[in-house]
Amino acid sequence: MGTMLENGLKGEAFWGLILALGAFLLAMFLTPIYTHFAYKKHWWKQQKTETMTGDKLPVMSKLHAHKFKRAFPTMAGLVGIVTVSVVTYICNWTRGETWLPLAGFLGGAFVGLIDDLINVLGKGKGAAGLRAPVKFILITLIGLVLGWFFVHKLGWTSVYVPFINAEVEFGYIGMLILFAFAVVATSNAVNISDGLDGLAGGLAMIAYGAYGAIALFQGQIQLFAFCMTVVGWLLSYVWFNVPPARFMMGDTGSFALGAGLGVVAMMTDAFFLLPIIGIIFVVEAGSSLLQIFWKKVFKKKLFISAPIHHHLEAKGWGEAKIVMRFWVIAGIFAIIGVFMALSGGIVH
Secondary structure, three states: OHHHHHHHHHHHHHHHHHHHHHHHHHHHHHHHHHHHHHHHOOOEOOOOOEOOOOOEOHHHHHHOOOHHHOOOEOOOHHHHHHHHHHHHHHHOOOOOOOHHHHHHHHHHHHHHHHHHHHHHHOOHHHHHOOOHHHHHHHHHHHHHHHHHHHHHHOOOOEEEEOOOOEEEEOHHHHHHHHHHHHHHHHHHHHHHHOOOOOHHHHHHHHHHHHHHHHHHHHOOHHHHHHHHHHHHHHHHHHHHHOOOOOOOOHHHHHHHHHHHHHHHHHHOOOHHHHHHHOHHHHHHHHHHHHHHHHHHHHOOOOOOOOOHHHHHHHOOOOHHHHHHHHHHHHHHHHHHHHHHHHHOOOOO
16 A cells, blocks of 8 residues: 555545535535525426336325425536536646546436426426436437447447456447446436435545545546546535425436436446445335335335335435435445455456
């Protein structure tokens, strides 16, 4: 470790932390501006009343009724989009390491923004946002386009599998499909987790921090700095969004974070560590899929409400308790994931 620090790791880490600080301060400056327009223009979040399968949501509606009795704006992810874009473009722009994760970040934000605008501006039943199949198609297209760049321009055709400690060749088409899957799966998992005040923001901050550490030890300094830039924005977001939240990041933020995280996982050759580093995202998305499967097959619900954080709410857990404990679990597994990366073949 001492030798690595002497070779410049300390200075490179310092640069990433400076960008994190810069992103934090810029987001702290922009947030009151966003808040002013959000309240002035009535960017109110309309409560979701149906699942993607068309079923009613009486439990969740009851649990969160208090939030929607007050003005509760959404699309705070716009602050993150501006912050991460400005800091990256001015201070950390490189075709090899930051173009692709920023493109994923902005691509996810584009899909989420359309969904949020429909929710904010729409009326009646159609105001819930984009239909799930439409969102799936859009984010898949983004994943495929970025995957083409990843494979064709950057030349990646294999990925490290930590459980067998070896690089596995996927080929051109296989890697393209895996990349698109990473973007789609992570986007939806982060989006599903964005259901309690500060939950998704804190979980994403931990995951980006973990992947930033892996990128740093790999020598991908610009990618590390990009991850730290996202962490800087999320520190500001969590500052304002701990219970009771002042606003929601909306799909604009959650899809951006998820798509960007999927790209970062692929670029660090650590995609198969994502289920560990992002364990809560996996549990959240898995509980929703399991609930759908259970209702289709057994004609009854497995959980009181899905995803799992709503089930725990219905069981009587306080919102802050769920968020804090999920953060702790995520932090522990993120440390395990980074350790696996350092002790395996991902970091050379």
